[in-house]
Amino acid sequence: MFISVPHGTSAGNMLRSGGLLDHLLEADRSMTVVLLSPMSRDAAFVREFTRERVQFVDQPAHVPQGLEARLFSIIQASYLSRGQTESVRIRLAEARANGSIRALGLKAALGRLVVEPFTHRGSRYAISDWMVSHPDMERLFDQHRPRLVVAANPGLVFSEVPLLRTARRRGVFSMAIDPSWDNFTNKLVPVRQVDRLVVWNDIMKAQAMALHGYRAEAVRVAGAPQFDPHFRPHARTPRAEFFRRIGADPARKLIALTTTPRSLYSHHDHVLRALVPAIHGGLLDGAQILVRLHPRDDVNAYREFMNVPDVIIEKPFRDTVPVADGLAIDVMPEHQRHLGDTLCHADAVVNVASTITIEACIFDTPVVNISFDGPGETPFVRSAVRYYSFTHYVNITSTGAVKVATSPAEMVAMVARYLANPALDSAGRRQVVIDQCQFTDGRSAERAIQCVLDELGATGSRAAA
Structure with missing residues (x-):
C-alpha cells in the first residue's frame, strides 16, 4: 500500500489526527505500507513513523515538461474557459493580469474536443494518463505492487501526480483523503478523478460531482479530521x-x-x-x-x-x-x-x-x-x-x-x-x-480512516477473486 504525504499539513491531517498508519498495519498484518514523502529526508519524521512493515520513499517535486506540459495546458484551458465558479473567473482574470496564462482560446477549443468528453466518463486526464508515463514511479510500482494508493489531494499537489497517474495506468485503486474546502471551486487546475474521494461535507461532495465529474457513490463525507x-x-x-x-x-x-x-x-x-x-x-x-x-x-x-x-x-x-x-x-x-x-x-x-x-x-x-x-x-x-x-x-x-x-x-x-x-x-x-x-463529534478522523480500511478490504477481496 502507498500513502502519499506531500507536506507537513498532510502529515498532521492524515497520519497524526487519528493514527491511520497503526490502524492499517493492524488491519492487515501481512501488508507493507510505503510512505512517499519529501519528509522521508527528515530524521524526526522518520523516527516518529518508523514501524515494522513501514518503508519510506522520497517524493520529489514534479513539474510537467514536454508532452505532459502541453497536454496539461489543454486540460487546464478547457476547464478555465468554462468559468464554472466565481472563484475561477476571478483567479483567471488575476492570472491574465500577471501574464501567467496566455492563448487560452485555441487550447480551450481543442480541449472541448479531446478533454471534456471524458469529464463525466472517467477523467479529464484520460488521454494524458494514456500518453504520459513516469519511469521512476513505474519501477516503484513494480517493486512493491501496491493494491491501494492513498493520496492527500486529487491531483492539485503536483508532486502526487506521478503516483496518481501510474495508479490509473495500472488499474490500482486510488483515494484522496485530505482535500480542503476550497479545492473544488478555487483552483486554476481541475482536480483528477480518484476512485474514492473523502471530503468534509455535503457541499464539497456536490461540488465534486457538479464541477469535476465525480459520481455520487465515489464520494464519501467524513468531516474534517484536523478539526477533531x-x-x-x-x-x-x-x-x-x-x-x-x-x-x-x-x-x-x-x-x-x-x-x-x-x-x-x-x-x-x-x-x-x-x-x-x-x-x-x-x-x-x-x-x-x-x-x-x-x-x-x-x-x-x-x-x-x-x-x-x-x-x-x-x-x-x-x-x-x-x-x-x-x-x-x-x-x-x-x-x-x-x-x-x-x-x-x-x-x-x-x-x-x-x-x-x-x-x-x-x-x-x-x-x-x-x-x-x-x-x-x-x-x-x-x-x-x-x-x-x-x-x-x-x-x-x-x-x-x-x-x-x-x-x-x-x-x-x-x-x-x-x-x-x-x-x-x-x-x-x-x-x-x-x-x-457537518460532524461535531470529534470523530472525523475515525470516519476517514474507516473509509481507507473499507477500500483496503475491498481491494483485498478483488485481488482474491
Whole structure:
C-alpha cells in the first residue's frame, strides 16, 4: 500500500489526527505500507513513523515538461474557459493580469474536443494518463505492487501526480483523503478523478460531482479530521495556563490576528498599525494582540512590532525539510492543540478570508474579516476585496457569521463591538459549523480512516477473486 504525504499539513491531517498508519498495519498484518514523502529526508519524521512493515520513499517535486506540459495546458484551458465558479473567473482574470496564462482560446477549443468528453466518463486526464508515463514511479510500482494508493489531494499537489497517474495506468485503486474546502471551486487546475474521494461535507461532495465529474457513490463525507480536537473540551488548556504560555495577561481581552501567505496578502503591517494604537488608548484600550503567523508568512516582516508592548508574535510550527513547493513546516499535534487554545481563549479573531474562520466558529469566537489593502490603490484582481466573492467563502459571509471590514477604522470598530457583545452573530457562527464541519463529534478522523480500511478490504477481496 502507498500513502502519499506531500507536506507537513498532510502529515498532521492524515497520519497524526487519528493514527491511520497503526490502524492499517493492524488491519492487515501481512501488508507493507510505503510512505512517499519529501519528509522521508527528515530524521524526526522518520523516527516518529518508523514501524515494522513501514518503508519510506522520497517524493520529489514534479513539474510537467514536454508532452505532459502541453497536454496539461489543454486540460487546464478547457476547464478555465468554462468559468464554472466565481472563484475561477476571478483567479483567471488575476492570472491574465500577471501574464501567467496566455492563448487560452485555441487550447480551450481543442480541449472541448479531446478533454471534456471524458469529464463525466472517467477523467479529464484520460488521454494524458494514456500518453504520459513516469519511469521512476513505474519501477516503484513494480517493486512493491501496491493494491491501494492513498493520496492527500486529487491531483492539485503536483508532486502526487506521478503516483496518481501510474495508479490509473495500472488499474490500482486510488483515494484522496485530505482535500480542503476550497479545492473544488478555487483552483486554476481541475482536480483528477480518484476512485474514492473523502471530503468534509455535503457541499464539497456536490461540488465534486457538479464541477469535476465525480459520481455520487465515489464520494464519501467524513468531516474534517484536523478539526477533531476542537470538539473535545478536555483537550483545552485552561485560560490562565494558555495566557502564561504565550506571555499574555488573562485578565485582559485578547485579539488574535491570524495571517495568510504574503503572496496572497502582504498588508498585515498596515492592519497592525491600525490595531496597535487602538489598544493603546483607542477603541480597544486595554486589549492585547496575538499575531499568529501562517506557515508561509515571514516573521521578519513583523520586526517593527517585535518589542511593541501588548503585541505577541508567534509562528508555532516545527521546522522540517523543504517540500516540493518550498514550504519547510511540519504540523504536530501540539500545534493543533495550541491553535484550538488560541481560538477558544481569544475574544475576537481577525483574518483575511481564512479557513481559521471556520475553526473560530467552532468555539463561537467572533471573527472580523479584512477586506482592505495597504495605503495605496490596489486593483481588484490583487485586492483582499476579491476573496469575499470567492465561491467557497460566500458560504461563510452569507450566513452572517462574520463582519467584513472595508477599512482599518471599520475593522477597529467591528472588533470593539464584538469585545463588548461576544454573542453578536453567534447564530451565523453555529450555521457555519453545521455547513462546513457537518460532524461535531470529534470523530472525523475515525470516519476517514474507516473509509481507507473499507477500500483496503475491498481491494483485498478483488485481488482474491
